[in-house]
Amino acid sequence: MYLRALTALAESGIRTCSSEDLAVAAGVNSAKLRKDLSYLGSYGTRGVGYDVDYLRYQIAREIGVTQDWPVVIVGIGNLGHALANYSGFRSRGFRVVALLDADPHVHDELVAGVAVRPFDDLEAIVAEHGVAIGVIATPAVAAQNVADRMVATGITSILNFAPAVLAVPDGVDVRKVDLSIELQILAYHEQRKAHDAGDPAAVPGVEEAAL
Amino acid sequence: MYLRALTALAESGIRTCSSEDLAVAAGVNSAKLRKDLSYLGSYGTRGVGYDVDYLRYQIAREIGVTQDWPVVIVGIGNLGHALANYSGFRSRGFRVVALLDADPHVHDELVAGVAVRPFDDLEAIVAEHGVAIGVIATPAVAAQNVADRMVATGITSILNFAPAVLAVPDGVDVRKVDLSIELQILAYHEQRKAHDAGDPAAVPGVEEAAL
DNA sequence: TAGATTGTTAATCGATTAACAATC
DNA sequence: TAGATTGTTAATCGATTAACAATC
Structure with missing residues (x-):
């Protein structure tokens, strides 16, 4: 996901990004992103951020995307x-x-x-x-x-x-x-929404806490 | 997943199953399965197990699979x-x-x-x-x-x-x-396997603990 | 009653995140 | 030097699981 987000950033001409920028692009928390990247090595610069191309290369190499x-x-x-x-x-x-x-x-x-x-x-x-x-x-x-x-x-x-x-x-x-389980999960939440909105056709549900 | 496993059990003629049976069929831990089911209600019988058709019905009703x-x-x-x-x-x-x-x-x-x-x-x-x-x-x-x-x-x-x-x-x-990310995750693990087996073409990797 | 198995508690485990020292 | 941002620690959170009292 990070690789994909970096590629998108590079394509829009961005050369450097912060962990916050990349986290937003990838849809995650920036602390999580920094922790994840730390497993690969130390490819950022404090006070500056990450070089997009360099980080891209490092991630691509690590996950083996260069292989056939x-x-x-x-x-x-x-x-x-x-x-x-x-x-x-x-x-x-x-x-x-x-x-x-x-x-x-x-x-x-x-x-x-x-x-x-x-x-x-x-x-x-x-x-x-x-x-x-x-x-x-x-x-x-x-x-x-x-x-x-x-x-x-x-x-x-x-x-x-x-x-x-x-x-x-x-x-x-x-x-x-499992494609149909993905749809079923959405359908379940839809049903819950209808229920919470007071739709009398909706069935009584489980505790929200469990979801 | 439980619903699907129950349907498979029912189709092979099984009328009753323990949490252990169903957990194996669904590929999860039996304690987890019992905890998950407990959010829906108390549909088993201690010392006996679950009635397959009854539990199927209860899960189907809960997740809204009966709706169109x-x-x-x-x-x-x-x-x-x-x-x-x-x-x-x-x-x-x-x-x-x-x-x-x-x-x-x-x-x-x-x-x-x-x-x-x-x-x-x-x-x-x-x-x-x-x-x-x-x-x-x-x-x-x-x-x-x-x-x-x-x-x-x-x-x-x-x-x-x-x-x-x-x-x-x-x-x-x-x-x-994301279909290609699924394949990439498999490819990553393949690369790690080759690396662990001593293949010199494999790149140095992150800590196994991080995976 | 003895054996089996649930439903639930409490412990464990791992993942996420806030916070901050390190440092550019 | 001052401001910014990383890399990492420690706290938090939630999910998983072992264990067992309840009970069929």
């Missing part, structure tokens, strides 16, 4: 399509080297210039490209099996879009993105 | 397409009532059976359908303007897929999903 990361996407439904075409991945060093799907009907179809291949090609593709990161965009029922196969082939990081809890061995990182 | 939520999606690129087609929304009570885009080239195009309309139709659509939730799937530069217009029309919950920090008034909820 080959990625496979499994499950080429609507979401898989969108992910394959998502420009934000490519521009941040992620290269989609293969799209896999268990359904033969979509095989050889071109998505974002890449042909969809059978899921059983996973091992060969991971070995060929040195893939470390896999993306799961399958239905929930298929996700654990896909994860198991990914782990068996040596993938150690998984981005899971399927609404399922994955069991993986130690040393494998899983991050989960 | 009209939603507008702004920005019909790849991601907007995928979101419009995403079956997980419809099945959880979210109804996409309109797709909006500023680009006239995509107007009247049918996506998931819904015609894309001009962004300027926002006010009319929100008023007509009583929309409270908006989804932003535009490029980052357009996001703040879209959010401002949404807020002006009375939308009070925004799901933001654009990589931008949105400024909104108090009382408006924003949730942000």
Whole structure:
């Protein structure tokens, strides 16, 4: 987030910024920002602030954004399509080297210039490209099996879009993105707003303190 | 998450479960689960556990999943397409009532059976359908303007897929999903793994304690 | 009654933030 | 030197979890 905010600052011609400036741009508290940056090193100047380009470079180097990361996407439904075409991945060093799907009907179809291949090609593709990161965009029922196969082939990081809890061995990182839970959380708060406004259709709720 | 885990349990024929069972299914600690449920009420039976269907009903009622939520999606690129087609929304009570885009080239195009309309139709659509939730799937530069217009029309919950920090008034909820930051976090950990394994190409990192 | 499991308390843990000495 | 701002400490806050009395 800080990297992104710094890039935006640089693009608007700003060469130097204070922790307060950057914190506002990133939407966080400035003390938190300074503490976070302190884990990377001491890249600011007291009384002056941070050199935008220099800090950008240091953060980019630290988080490995300079490397090229080959990625496979499994499950080429609507979401898989969108992910394959998502420009934000490519521009941040992620290269989609293969799209896999268990359904033969979509095989050889071109998505974002890449042909969809059978899921059983996973091992060969991971070995060929040195893939470390896999993306799961399958239905929930298929996700654990896909994860198991990914782990068996040596993938150690998984981005899971399927609404399922994955069991993986130690040393494998899983991050989960659940689009409909995000909407549900918003809907819950909407309902609470209606309730607080005295709408009689709203149900009695839990303690606000718990939220 | 608990609701989803309970649904999965119910579908596999399980009628009763302990907090430990449900915690495992949801991927959390059982003490946390019991504490979370305690905010809703006291729906378990000591010595026995929870009735799956009863607890499902209570959670569903509490989070408002029984209601129908009209939603507008702004920005019909790849991601907007995928979101419009995403079956997980419809099945959880979210109804996409309109797709909006500023680009006239995509107007009247049918996506998931819904015609894309001009962004300027926002006010009319929100008023007509009583929309409270908006989804932003535009490029980052357009996001703040879209959010401002949404807020002006009375939308009070925004799901933001654009990589931008949105400024909104108090009382408006924003949730942000940033797909490439998720991948970047995985890539960061991958880099750390390579570093810890002694790969000389890996850069020196921050303290593990900070992660 | 004995065993099991909840609901809740209190302890622990970690993240956030205010405050300020260091220093440009 | 005076003003500004970092880097870091210590306080605060909130979330997680262990432990256990309540009770089925």
